[in-house]
Amino acid sequence: xxxxxxxxxxxxxxxxxxxxxxxxxxxxxxxxxxxxxxxxxxxxxxxxxxxxxxxxxxxxxxxxxxxxxxxxxxxxxxxxxxxxxxxxxxxxxxxxxxxxxxxxxxxxxxxxxxxxxxxxxxxxxxxxxxxxxxxxxxxxxxxxxxxxxxxxxx
Numbered sequence: 001x002x003x004x005x006x007x008x009x010x011x012x013x014x015x016x017x018x019x020x021x022x023x024x025x026x027x028x029x030x031x032x033x034x035x036x037x038x039x040x041x042x043x044x045x046x047x048x049x050x051x052x053x054x055x056x057x058x059x060x061x062x063x064x065x066x067x068x069x070x071x072x073x074x075x076x077x078x079x080x081x082x083x084x085x086x087x088x089x090x091x092x093x094x095x096x097x098x099x100x101x102x103x104x105x106x107x108x109x110x111x112x113x114x115x116x117x118x119x120x121x122x123x124x125x126x127x128x129x130x131x132x133x134x135x136x137x138x139x140x141x142x143x144x145x146x147x148x149x150x151x152x153x154x
Contacts (some may be wrong), residue, residue, distance in 0.1 A: 003057060004050040016054055018043030020076050021125075030054065033149035038067035042080040045127035051080075052087055063090045067138075067148065073099040075113055075126050082106070082130025092138045094146060100139045103132045 005017040005024075012032035020026040020043055028041035028051065037060055039051065055062065065088045070078035073095075081103055085093055095103055102109050106129050113122045140146070146153040 001049060001053055003053045004047075006054055014054075016051060018047040018076075018080075019050060020044060020047065026076055031148070031151075031153075033151040035064060036066045036149045037064050038069060038148060038153075039065065039084065040069045040071065041077050042068055042070060042084045044076065044125070045080045045083045045129065048080045048083045048087065051084060062088050065091045067092055067094050067146070069094040069153075070099065070103070072096075073102045073109060075109060075122075075129070078103065079106070079109075079126045079129045082132050083128070085132050085136060086130060092136055093132045094138045094140050094144075097139050097141060100137050104134045104137060106131055 004019050007015040009015065014030040015027050016030055017023055018026045018028055026043060028039055028043055031038045031040060042051065055065070068081055068084055068088065068091050070081055072078065078099070081093055085091055093103055110122065110129055113126070117125070
C-alpha cells in the first residue's frame, strides 16, 4: 500500500494527506504528546487505511492513540471516524455536542448527502460510514479543555 504524504512540523504535529478526491485537497493532523497520539480530523473511510499505515510505518501501536477529534461533521472531515475508531481500541472520539449525536448515529448525515448527491455517489465518495459507540464519545461542551498527557488542548 502506498502511504499518504506526511509533513512533520515542530511540537509533535504531523500533517497527513487524507487523499480526499485527489492528493493535496484535504488533510488531518497526528499530534504527539509523550507516548500518546491524537488525530485531528480523520477524512473519509477511504482515508483510514492510509492513516493506519502511517501509524504502522512510525511504529505507533494502535493502543497509543488516545483521541480522534473531528472539528465538525462534514463528511470529508468526519465520515471516517467510525471506521477509524473501530481500529483504535483505546481512543475516545472528542466532539462538540452538536456533532457528537451525528457521530453516534450518522443516519441523518447519510440521508442528507444521499438527497444531494444520490446514494451511489455518496457510497463511492465516502464508502461505509460507521457509527461510533456512544460509550466511546467524549462530549466537548463549549470551553472544554482536554489534558492530552500534560498538553492542554482547547
